[in-house]
Amino acid sequence: xxxxxxxxxxxxxxxxxxxxxxxxxxxxxxxxxxxxxxxxxxxxxxxxxxxxxxxxxxxxxxxxxxxxxxxxxxxxxxxxxxxxxxxxxxxxxxxxxxxxxxxxxxxxxxxxxxxxxxxxxxxxxxxxxxxxxxxxxxxxxxxxxxxxxxxxxxxxxxxxxxxxxxxxxxxxxxxxxxxxxxxxxxxxxxxxxxxxxxxxxxxxxxxxxxxxxxxxxxxxxxxxxxxxxxxxxxxxxxxxxxxxxxxxxxxxxxxxxxxxxxxxxxxxxxxxxxxxxxxxxxxxxxxxxxxxxxxxxxxxxxxxxxxxxxxxxxxxxxxxxxxxxxxxxxxxxxxxxxxxxxxxxxxxxxxxxxxxxxxxxxxxxxxxxxxxxxxxxxxxxxxxxxxxxxxxxxxxxxxxxxxxxxxxxxxxxxxxxxxxxxxxxxxxxxxxxxxxxxxx
Numbered sequence: 001x002x003x004x005x006x007x008x009x010x011x012x013x014x015x016x017x018x019x020x021x022x023x024x025x026x027x028x029x030x031x032x033x034x035x036x037x038x039x040x041x042x043x044x045x046x047x048x049x050x051x052x053x054x055x056x057x058x059x060x061x062x063x064x065x066x067x068x069x070x071x072x073x074x075x076x077x078x079x080x081x082x083x084x085x086x087x088x089x090x091x092x093x094x095x096x097x098x099x100x101x102x103x104x105x106x107x108x109x110x111x112x113x114x115x116x117x118x119x120x121x122x123x124x125x126x127x128x129x130x131x132x133x134x135x136x137x138x139x140x141x142x143x144x145x146x147x148x149x150x151x152x153x154x155x156x157x158x159x160x161x162x163x164x165x166x167x168x169x170x171x172x173x174x175x176x177x178x179x180x181x182x183x184x185x186x187x188x189x190x191x192x193x194x195x196x197x198x199x200x201x202x203x204x205x206x207x208x209x210x211x212x213x214x215x216x217x218x219x220x221x222x223x224x225x226x227x228x229x230x231x232x233x234x235x236x237x238x239x240x241x242x243x244x245x246x247x248x249x250x251x252x253x254x255x256x257x258x259x260x261x262x263x264x265x266x267x268x269x270x271x272x273x274x275x276x277x278x279x280x281x282x283x284x285x286x287x288x289x290x291x292x293x294x295x296x297x298x299x300x301x302x303x304x305x306x307x308x309x310x311x312x313x314x315x316x317x318x319x320x321x322x323x324x325x326x327x328x329x330x331x332x333x334x335x336x337x338x339x340x341x342x343x344x345x346x347x348x349x350x351x352x353x354x355x356x357x358x359x360x361x362x363x364x365x366x367x368x369x370x371x372x373x374x375x376x377x378x379x380x381x382x383x384x385x386x387x388x389x390x391x392x393x394x395x396x397x398x399x400x401x402x403x404x405x406x407x408x409x410x411x412x413x414x415x416x417x418x419x420x421x422x423x424x425x426x427x428x429x430x431x432x433x434x435x436x437x438x439x440x
Contacts, residue, residue, distance in 0.1 A: 052281070055069060120265060149187070
């Protein structure tokens with residue numbers, strides 16, 4: 001499917017996500033220059049369900065109001081027109097009827113994912129003392145509208161992604177393979193079409209982007225971290241555990257959150273998400289269902305940790321073997337160089353005596369030859385022993401890859417090894433010579 005067809009549908013469709021009449025009117029009215037809160041309240045009152053949700057949220061602990069809100073006008077004053085607009089959209093979108101059965105998505109799981117991110121965003125905003133935590137909550141509610149668009153208009157195609165029938169490593173890669181566009185980009189175009197605030201539009205567009213994270217971009221970073229902490233998905237594509245933890249640590253550091261703060265937010269999400277679902281009138285199941293899903297996620301995490309541990313073991317074993325191989329080769333090279341030095345010295349000793357004897361012989365100084373003969377034979381004998389010891393040592397270190405571990409210190413002790421061999425040879429009556437030498 002071409003990307004242009006998907007984007008074109010967003011900008012030209014008059015029934016985008018089949019919004020109720022009241023929501024459509026709210027969006028139209030808020031785009032007018034003469035728009036007023038009173039006009040907005042009159043539109044809201046046409047939809048009893050929307051009226052109930054807005055009043056319920058205005059009276060929720062989320063806004064920490066002591067006085068009870070009894071009418072929509074008061075609710076708008078408390079919530080603000082932008083929040084009301086976004087709540088109107090989210091209350092319409094977070095509807096099981098918008099998700100086609102053919103998509104194969106469990107609506108409770110999907111809405112749990114959305115609300116968990118919204119809840120986490122609000123709690124993170126309060127933890128970092130952000131001045132408008134309701135903005136973070138609203139951005140969290142709408143962060144995944146791109147996925148909702150796919151589930152509503154292309155359920156069969158999105159099912160291929162959900163069931164991991166697309167060759168891709170990540171959810172975004174799978175969406176690009178099928179639609180040539182990701183749900184984050186689709187959500188961005190939807191937000192523009194509905195003229196949502198810039199902070200929401202940007203958060204929707206970049207909630208999966210972790211490149212060039214800037215400290216001043218607070219709402220965006222809050223939504224990023226909320227998505228990481230929520231870590232729920234209707235698809236089988238799950239972020240690598242090590243990668244997820246690394247990103248959580250990075251974004252938390254940018255937001256100046258401590259590990260303890262992040263842990264406290266994470267552990268309180270289930271209970272708080274259930275409360276928010278109740279105020280918004282969204283069915284995500286009861287506490288038992290939530291815990292069951294959480295346990296499933298914990299089990300998946302355990303399996304990921306187990307696989308990661310096995311991978312680390314294999315990697316450590318491989319690195320150790322490579323280190324041993326490098327150590328063995330380096331030791332062997334040093335040993336050969338040392339042994340070559342011994343051979344050269346022994347050969348030079350024999351050659352030197354040979355030249356001296358030849359010179360005396362040519363000068364007819366037989367008596368001198370006889371006088372030095374004993375010393376000469378001792379030098380030759382010692383040199384031969386040294387050569388024989390070197391040859392024996394070479395035979396031992398040749399299959400060095402089969403030695404359990406042959407380190408550099410052993411190679412540097414070649415002097416001691418050769419000396420030990422020569423002492424053992426001195427105990428023997430004679431050196432075993434080649435057969436041809438015996439018949440000389």
